[in-house]
Amino acid sequence: MSYQAKYDEGGRREADRVDAESYLQNLQRRIKSLELQKRNTETELVRLQRENRELRKELDRLRSPPLITAVVEDVLVDGRAVVKSSSGPNYVVNVSHFVNTNDIVVGSRVAMNQRTLSILEVLPFSRDQAVSSMEIVKRPAVSYKDIGGLDLQIAEIKETVELPLKHPELFERVGIEPPSGVLLYGPPGNGKTQLAKAVASETESTFIKVVGSEFVRKFIGEGARIVREVFQLAREKGPSIVFIDEIDAIGSRRIDSEVSGDREVHRTMMQLLSEMDGFDPSGNVKILAATNRPDILDPALLRPGRFDRLIEVPLPDKKGRVNVLTIHTRNMNLKNVELEDVAERSENASGADLKAICTEAGMFAIRESRDYIEEADFFSACNKVLGSYEEKDSESGLIYG
Known part of the structure; x- marks a missing residue:
C-alpha cells in the first residue's frame, strides 16, 4: 500500500474517531437532559399527588354531614353526658374516644353527630360579637404626661389601680385589700376617659372599653348576658382593665316602674353588681367607671366592695x-x-x-x-x-x- 493510501486511511479513522466522540458527547448531554426532565417530572408528580390528597380531604370534608351543637348540662359517672341540643330536647349521649373527657364540663359547647348524637368535638366558648369588639387590641398610646391639671387624680388612680396590678405584695405586707372599683365623676371633657387609657397603658393591661348604653338590650336577659361575657373576657385576658363609660345609663337609682324597659335595665345592673361581688380585689382585673351624673347613681353601686373609691375630676384651675x-x-x-x-x-x-x-x-x-x-x-x-x-x-x- 502506497504512502498516500495509508495517509488517507489514517485520516478516515481519525475522522471516524472524532465523529464517535462527538456522538458520544451528544448522547451524554441527551442523557443528562432526560435525567433532569425525569427529576422535574417526579417532583411535579409528588406535588400533584399531594394536591390530590388535599383535594380529596376537602371533598370528603364537604361531603360530611353537618354536626349539631349542644350545651353540656351534666356529666355522668360512666363517661356519658347530658346535653341540651340546639333544637330543644335534652339527650344522654356518648363521648367519642377522640375527645378528652376532661374538656367536657358543665356549660361547655360541643358538636354532635347527627345520627348517633355522639360528642365528636368540644367547641370554644361562644362570645357575642359586640363583646369581642369592646377589647382594644392596640394598647392606648396615652400616658400620664398627656394629661394636665389632674396631678391629684393621677396619684389616686395610680395607688388604686396601678399598684395592685404591678406591686400586689405591698398590700399583702400591709394587710389590706385594694379597692374593688374606681368611679371617676365630674363635668364632661376633663379627662376621665384619658385617665383610664393612661393607666391601662402604664400597666400594659388589656383595655376593655364599654359604654353603659351598650348593655341595654331589647330582649329580657340579653343585657345580663352581655355583662357576664364582658367580665369573662376580662378574666381570660388578664391583667385587664374594664372601663364602663357613662355608667349612669344602667346604674341609675332604682324606682318602682311598670315599664318593662326599666325593669330590664335594673336586671342588667343587678348582674353587674353580682359580677363585681365575685371579683377578688387583689386579682388581675380592675374595674373603672365614669359618669357626669353622680347624683342619679344607685347607692348599691357605691357601697364598699364595689365602687368604693370615688375620684372627682373637676374643672381645672x-x-x-x-x-x-x-x-x-x-x-x-x-x-x-x-x-x-x-x-x-x-x-x-x-x-x-x-x-x-x-x-x-x-x-x-x-x-x-x-x-x-x-x-x-x-x-x-x-x-x-x-x-x-x-x-x-x-x-x-x-x-x-
Whole structure:
C-alpha cells in the first residue's frame, strides 16, 4: 500500500474517531437532559399527588354531614353526658374516644353527630360579637404626661389601680385589700376617659372599653348576658382593665316602674353588681367607671366592695389650665403667646374646651394667611368657644353635663 493510501486511511479513522466522540458527547448531554426532565417530572408528580390528597380531604370534608351543637348540662359517672341540643330536647349521649373527657364540663359547647348524637368535638366558648369588639387590641398610646391639671387624680388612680396590678405584695405586707372599683365623676371633657387609657397603658393591661348604653338590650336577659361575657373576657385576658363609660345609663337609682324597659335595665345592673361581688380585689382585673351624673347613681353601686373609691375630676384651675394648654400647644408654632394670660381668659373651661380653643386659634391664624399663632388668636378663640357656654355654666350644679 502506497504512502498516500495509508495517509488517507489514517485520516478516515481519525475522522471516524472524532465523529464517535462527538456522538458520544451528544448522547451524554441527551442523557443528562432526560435525567433532569425525569427529576422535574417526579417532583411535579409528588406535588400533584399531594394536591390530590388535599383535594380529596376537602371533598370528603364537604361531603360530611353537618354536626349539631349542644350545651353540656351534666356529666355522668360512666363517661356519658347530658346535653341540651340546639333544637330543644335534652339527650344522654356518648363521648367519642377522640375527645378528652376532661374538656367536657358543665356549660361547655360541643358538636354532635347527627345520627348517633355522639360528642365528636368540644367547641370554644361562644362570645357575642359586640363583646369581642369592646377589647382594644392596640394598647392606648396615652400616658400620664398627656394629661394636665389632674396631678391629684393621677396619684389616686395610680395607688388604686396601678399598684395592685404591678406591686400586689405591698398590700399583702400591709394587710389590706385594694379597692374593688374606681368611679371617676365630674363635668364632661376633663379627662376621665384619658385617665383610664393612661393607666391601662402604664400597666400594659388589656383595655376593655364599654359604654353603659351598650348593655341595654331589647330582649329580657340579653343585657345580663352581655355583662357576664364582658367580665369573662376580662378574666381570660388578664391583667385587664374594664372601663364602663357613662355608667349612669344602667346604674341609675332604682324606682318602682311598670315599664318593662326599666325593669330590664335594673336586671342588667343587678348582674353587674353580682359580677363585681365575685371579683377578688387583689386579682388581675380592675374595674373603672365614669359618669357626669353622680347624683342619679344607685347607692348599691357605691357601697364598699364595689365602687368604693370615688375620684372627682373637676374643672381645672388656672395652674391646671396652663398645664393643659402647654400639652396642646407643644407642637404648635406660637409667637409672643403667654399661656398664663390665655388661662386667665379661659376661666371655667374644661380640658376639651381648651383643646377646642387651641384648634380655633390655629384656624384664626390660617384665616389671616399666617404660619404662626399670636396671643390675639387665642383671645378670639376663647370668646368663640366659651361664649356659647355662659348659659350652661349658670345652670350647672351637682348635675354635670
